[in-house]
Amino acid sequence: xxxxxxxxxxxxxxxxxxxxxxxxxxxxxxxxxxxxxxxxxxxxxxxxxxxxxxxxxxxxxxxxxxxxxxxxxxxxxxxxxxxxxxxxxxxxxxxxxxxxxxxxxxxxxxxxxxxxxxxxxxxxxxxxxxxxxxxxx
Amino acid sequence: xxxxxxxxxxxxxxxxxxxxxxxxxxxxxxxxxxxxxxxxxxxxxxxxxxxxxxxxxxxxxxxxxxxxxxxxxxxxxxxxxxxxxxxxxxxxxxxxxxxxxxxxxxxxxxxxxxxxxxxxxxxxxxxxxxxxxxxxx
DNA sequence: ATTGACCTTAGATCTTAGTCTAGGGTTTAT
DNA sequence: ATAAACCCTAGACTAAGATCTAAGGTCAAT
Numbered sequence: 001x002x003x004x005x006x007x008x009x010x011x012x013x014x015x016x017x018x019x020x021x022x023x024x025x026x027x028x029x030x031x032x033x034x035x036x037x038x039x040x041x042x043x044x045x046x047x048x049x050x051x052x053x054x055x056x057x058x059x060x061x062x063x064x065x066x067x068x069x070x071x072x073x074x075x076x077x078x079x080x081x082x083x084x085x086x087x088x089x090x091x092x093x094x095x096x097x098x099x100x101x102x103x104x105x106x107x108x109x110x111x112x113x114x115x116x117x118x119x120x121x122x123x124x125x126x127x128x129x130x131x132x133x134x135x136x137x
Numbered sequence: 138x139x140x141x142x143x144x145x146x147x148x149x150x151x152x153x154x155x156x157x158x159x160x161x162x163x164x165x166x167x168x169x170x171x172x173x174x175x176x177x178x179x180x181x182x183x184x185x186x187x188x189x190x191x192x193x194x195x196x197x198x199x200x201x202x203x204x205x206x207x208x209x210x211x212x213x214x215x216x217x218x219x220x221x222x223x224x225x226x227x228x229x230x231x232x233x234x235x236x237x238x239x240x241x242x243x244x245x246x247x248x249x250x251x252x253x254x255x256x257x258x259x260x261x262x263x264x265x266x267x268x269x270x271x272x273x274x
Numbered sequence: 275a276t277t278g279a280c281c282t283t284a285g286a287t288c289t290t291a292g293t294c295t296a297g298g299g300t301t302t303a304t
Numbered sequence: 305a306t307a308a309a310c311c312c313t314a315g316a317c318t319a320a321g322a323t324c325t326a327a328g329g330t331c332a333a334t
Contacts, residue, residue: 005280015281016323024321035330037281049270056271057247058240061321067267074258082263083253090244093237100234103195107227110194116220121211126219130204133186134193142310152311157292172300174311198291 001031001039011048018048026065027051058089138168138176148185155185163202164188195226 008015018038021027027048029038040048050071054064066085070077113125121127145152155175158164164185166175177185187208191201203222207214250262258264 003281014323017321019283020322033281033330035281036283037330046268050268053267053269053271057243057267058237067264070258071264071268074261074264077258078255079251079258079261079263080253080255082258082261083248083251086244086248086251086263090241090248093241093244097234097237097241100230100237104227104230104234106194107223107230110223111220111227114216114220114223116217118215118217121207121214121216121219124211124216124219126216126223127204127208127211130190130194131183131187131208132190134190140311151293153293154291156312161291170300170311172311173313174300 001041002045004029004038004040007040007045007048010045011052013052021051021061024061026061026068058093059085063089138178139182141166141175141177144177144182144185147182148189150189158188158198161198163198163205195230196222200226 002010004015004018008018018027022029022038027044029040030044031039031041033039047068050068051064054067055061059067063085067082070081070085110126110129113129139147141152141155145155155164159166159175164181166177167181168176168178170176184205187205188201191204192198196204200222204219207218207222247263247266250266
């Protein structure tokens with residue numbers, strides 16, 4: 001059994017984060033010691049790793065709760081359920097990517113048009129471009 | 138002169154947002170009416186458009202404050218100053234893009250490996266993959 | 275037996291960019 | 305002269321995901 005600090009160290013997160021996950025219904029310890037210390041089993045650690053892996057591919061904690069509920073009741077849920085969550089997330093990520101690519105291209109244009117020199121900014125193309133209203137995208 | 142609601146409508150933002158910008162030192166009205174109403178000039182509207190255009194290319198309000206301070210003191214600031222802010226932002230955006238591309242590829246792999254069918258999720262490749270710890274990137 | 279490292283809780287704080295509410299004053303049109 | 309539509313302020317609230325604080329209890333080693 002691991003105490004909270006031990007599990008936190010093993011998984012490279014803080015004990016505070018573990019308490020936070022617990023408060024938000026994501027991740028409970030299997031037991032408490034006589035003194036009230038949280039005690040985590042290897043199975044708990046596996047569950048935590050599921051959570052952290054999910055986080056690392058971009059799922060929010062709320063979405064991870066959905067994934068966990070499928071995982072906890074595998075036999076009554078379908079592959080389609082799991083894939084739907086992944087595909088929804090993928091669509092979100094693609095949307096953000098498109099927005100960031102738009103920003104990247106705007107910023108690149110601004111940068112390319114500006115000499116960047118040490119003369120005064122009186123006629124700076126960047127400041128001029130920013131002063132020009134743009135249509136909402 | 139525009140009242141706050143008029144300017145807000147013209148610029149497609151809310152009056153609350155204008156008050157919020159003012160509270161945060163980004164954008165003040167030139168005058169107040171006898172009754173205390175904010176009154177904005179065309180020059181104010183131009184400043185607001187600078188802010189909104191900056192926002193639309195991804196600058197945070199804090200960064201916009203920096204841009205504004207250059208814009209307000211053009212003759213004592215350089216093109217280099219302005220370009221630096223743009224290039225810093227561009228670097229941030231590229232970083233986020235790289236991270237999102239990493240997420241996209243992970244999610245795409247998860248999605249591709251899963252049949253997505255209506256059989257039970259007992260052997261779902263997505264759930265199995267998420268249960269497998271990943272090295273921190 | 276006491277120090278230091280660890281654990282407990284509840285609740286406050288942070289960031290960003292607003293939005294909303296309460297309680298009140300003003301302007302405009304009828 | 306009264307109702308609708310607008311404006312004012314201060315301050316609370318939101319999302320997300322933690323992080324930090326205060327005040328205290330526990331455990332291991334010296």
